[in-house]
Amino acid sequence: MTTTTEAGVLAARFEETFGAAPDGVWQAPGRVNLIGEHTDYNEGFVLPFAIDKTARVALRLRDDSTVRLLSTFGGHGLVESGLAGLAPGSGSGWTRYPLGVAWALQEHGIEVPGFDLLLDSDVPSGAGLSSSHAIECAVISALNELTEARLGAEELVLATQRAENVFVGAPTGIMDQSASLRGAKGQAVFLDCRDQHVELVPFDAEAAGLVMLVIDTKVSHSHADGGYASRRASCELGAGLLGVTALRDVGVAALDDAAALLDPTTLRRVRHVVSENERVLQTVRTLANDGPAGIGALLDASHASMRDDFEISCPELDLAVDTSRANGAIGARMTGGGFGGSAIALTPVEHEQAVRDAVVRSFAEAGYTAPDIFTVTPAAGARRIA
Ligand code: ADP
Ligand code: MG
Numbered sequence: 001m002t003t004t005t006e007a008g009v010l011a012a013r014f015e016e017t018f019g020a021a022p023d024g025v026w027q028a029p030g031r032v033n034l035i036g037e038h039t040d041y042n043e044g045f046v047l048p049f050a051i052d053k054t055a056r057v058a059l060r061l062r063d064d065s066t067v068r069l070l071s072t073f074g075g076h077g078l079v080e081s082g083l084a085g086l087a088p089g090s091g092s093g094w095t096r097y098p099l100g101v102a103w104a105l106q107e108h109g110i111e112v113p114g115f116d117l118l119l120d121s122d123v124p125s126g127a128g129l130s131s132s133h134a135i136e137c138a139v140i141s142a143l144n145e146l147t148e149a150r151l152g153a154e155e156l157v158l159a160t161q162r163a164e165n166v167f168v169g170a171p172t173g174i175m176d177q178s179a180s181l182r183g184a185k186g187q188a189v190f191l192d193c194r195d196q197h198v199e200l201v202p203f204d205a206e207a208a209g210l211v212m213l214v215i216d217t218k219v220s221h222s223h224a225d226g227g228y229a230s231r232r233a234s235c236e237l238g239a240g241l242l243g244v245t246a247l248r249d250v251g252v253a254a255l256d257d258a259a260a261l262l263d264p265t266t267l268r269r270v271r272h273v274v275s276e277n278e279r280v281l282q283t284v285r286t287l288a289n290d291g292p293a294g295i296g297a298l299l300d301a302s303h304a305s306m307r308d309d310f311e312i313s314c315p316e317l318d319l320a321v322d323t324s325r326a327n328g329a330i331g332a333r334m335t336g337g338g339f340g341g342s343a344i345a346l347t348p349v350e351h352e353q354a355v356r357d358a359v360v361r362s363f364a365e366a367g368y369t370a371p372d373i374f375t376v377t378p379a380a381g382a383r384r385i386a
Pocket of ligand 1: 095125
């Protein structure tokens with residue numbers, strides 16, 4: 001279906017449910033992180049891109065302070081809530097994301113009236129493609145326009161971060177919403193997480209005869225869980241012991257000296273972040289000079305660093321990466337926060353089927369749940385579609 005038709009179907013369903021046409025329909029994409037993992041909260045560099053899988057919201061402002069929320073995928077039914085009593089921790093399931101956005105805008109001093117909202121999404125949930133930020137970015141785009149708050153991209157990024165960190169309680173950085181809000185067709189988003197400076201970097205795999213495969217291992221991750229929090233704590237500890245504001249300020253050349261100051265575990269955590277920042281910069285340079293065909297080794301090195309130094313991979317992700325590489329992918333890595341979720345495999349078109357078949361076979365042989373495998377391309381960021 002085209003975007004216009006999808007928007008029309010959603011608007012019609014909204015009208016059936018809520019008795020009036022929506023004020024508009026907005027969409028925001030999930031994202032794949034090409035490279036730069038766990039660098040965002042270290043004020044470093046990331047290189048994600050918005051994908052061609054999106055969350056869409058039909059939304060209509062109300063005259064009172066009631067919020068009514070419904071999704072096409074069921075779950076929770078029609079949820080009604082009051083804006084006045086919103087506080088961190090309220091709401092459940094997917095409704096936490098629109099409520100969190102409304103709360104964050106209120107905290108920002110914006111008067112948010114009540115609204116009716118119908119959500120649809122084809123971003124796989126919990127697969128490391130940031131389905132949560134896709135919802136938040138679609139909702140904040142709608143409310144920013146309809147309330148005439150006119151916040152710029154950088155303020156929208158910080159508001160959605162507050163929604164996730166404080167309201168939902170997931171300690172995420174600014175990468176996901178930056179990709180969703182600022183992404184563009186055919187481009188990766190090179191983001192400096194220290195000052196939110198963005199440069200769009202052409203990433204046209206297709207023109208290079210490549211496809212970007214996503215392998216959703218179906219192993220569920222949870223950002224709020226202890227592994228993510230403990231990695232953040234290690235990074236803060238490392239930065240403190242090295243006397244820098246953030247690990248962004250440590251260069252690769254300083255790693256030898258760092259060895260004397262850090263315990264072995266903290267050293268490995270620090271080494272991942274410092275080397276990963278350098279790999280992001282190299283990837284940007286390589287894309288400019290050689291195109292997507294040149295970045296395979298950088299993807300592989302990123303995976304090894306996350307597996308061995310940051311220790312956030314899992315057997316399913318390692319199997320997806322190793323099997324993809326052994327069957328023709330030019331580079332592969334886990335993507336997202338880790339402990340499950342998805343891997344990406346940059347693969348020559350002529351090897352796509354072989355990689356798909358081999359990964360499915362290897363998962364079956366290992367007794368793992370069958371993975372979901374699909375291609376993604378860099379797509380437009382959040383926008384109004386009707
Ligand atoms: P990710 O953002 O990586 O997909 P999260 O755990 O941050 O993973 O967000 C997943 C949550 O978002 C789910 O637990 C659910 O509440 C909500 N969600 C997002 N998309 C959907 C969907 N299509 N169906 C049901 N819930 C969804
Ligand atoms: Mg999320």
